[in-house]
Amino acid sequence: MATDKKNEKERSVEERLKALFQLQTLLSEIDRIKILRGELPHEVKDLEDEIVRYQTRIQNLKEEIADLKAFVNQKNGEIAERKGKIEKYEDQINNVRNNREYAFLEKEREFESLEIELAEKNIREAQARQEQKKADIAVAKDELADNEHILEEKRRELEEIVSETRQEEENIREQAKALEPLIDSYTLAAFKRIRKNAHNGLGIVTVQRGACGGCFNRIPPQRRLEIKMHKKIIVCEYCGRIMIDGVLAGVEQPQEEVAKPTKTTRSRKKKEE
Numbered sequence: 001m002a003t004d005k006k007n008e009k010e011r012s013v014e015e016r017l018k019a020l021f022q023l024q025t026l027l028s029e030i031d032r033i034k035i036l037r038g039e040l041p042h043e044v045k046d047l048e049d050e051i052v053r054y055q056t057r058i059q060n061l062k063e064e065i066a067d068l069k070a071f072v073n074q075k076n077g078e079i080a081e082r083k084g085k086i087e088k089y090e091d092q093i094n095n096v097r098n099n100r101e102y103a104f105l106e107k108e109r110e111f112e113s114l115e116i117e118l119a120e121k122n123i124r125e126a127q128a129r130q131e132q133k134k135a136d137i138a139v140a141k142d143e144l145a146d147n148e149h150i151l152e153e154k155r156r157e158l159e160e161i162v163s164e165t166r167q168e169e170e171n172i173r174e175q176a177k178a179l180e181p182l183i184d185s186y187t188l189a190a191f192k193r194i195r196k197n198a199h200n201g202l203g204i205v206t207v208q209r210g211a212c213g214g215c216f217n218r219i220p221p222q223r224r225l226e227i228k229m230h231k232k233i234i235v236c237e238y239c240g241r242i243m244i245d246g247v248l249a250g251v252e253q254p255q256e257e258v259a260k261p262t263k264t265t266r267s268r269k270k271k272e273e
Contacts, residue, residue, distance in 0.1 A: 019182035054144040215239035
């Protein structure tokens with residue numbers, strides 16, 4: 001651990017910036033590969049979630065049907081019990097001694113009859129609901145089967161694309177992993193955090209025409225000079241991305257080299273004259 005920290009200190013800012021930009025280039029290539037896969041991974045995930053929802057719905061409907069069946073059995077038990085009471089009241093009515101007792105028994109028999117009618121109505125409603133839920137299950141099963149079929153096709157399609165790019169992606173990831181030890185842990189962690197929050201996945205950018213290559217806000221001349229000196233890690237004050245000189249990143253030529261062809265051309269013209 002101590003050796004790693006020592007090595008981090010020994011590496012110059014220039015070396016770390018170059019390694020960081022190379023890492024960004026490799027990670028951007030991985031992002032490109034992911035884009036090639038398009039929306040398929042999201043579609044597969046959505047279909048998987050949809051299938052789970054249908055499976056849960058079917059299970060819930062089955063449990064509701066079981067509850068309704070238990071309710072019907074309960075009501076049938078109540079009906080049988082009330083019919084027994086009615087038979088008992090009818091036997092007692094045949095042996096009544098006065099009108100008051102007769103009226104009481106007749107009222108109790110009528111009450112039990114009404115309760116039986118209500119229970120029978122509840123049973124019919126529960127049975128109707130059972131049939132509706134069975135129909136809902138049939139529809140859900142059809143939808144589930146369709147989604148499972150589509151998911152199978154999407155998975156096959158995704159697997160084909162992944163298999164075509166898997167080796168390339170693995171090679172790039174190995175290269176990226178080899179670069180990480182060349183960058184100090186603090187800068188690497190900051191880079192990963194910035195990259196995660198950036199919509200285009202860029203954690204380090206070059207200065208382009210005096211502006212940040214990430215958010216395109218103008219950079220003050222003094223700041224641009226500091227970036228060119230490679231003495232410290234500098235971030236954009238607007239978007240927070242790490243900035244690197246285009247020459248150091250290898251995407252631009254030094255100004256002296258750009259000017260050389262012009263001098264050569266002029267010297268040739270003088271010789272010709």
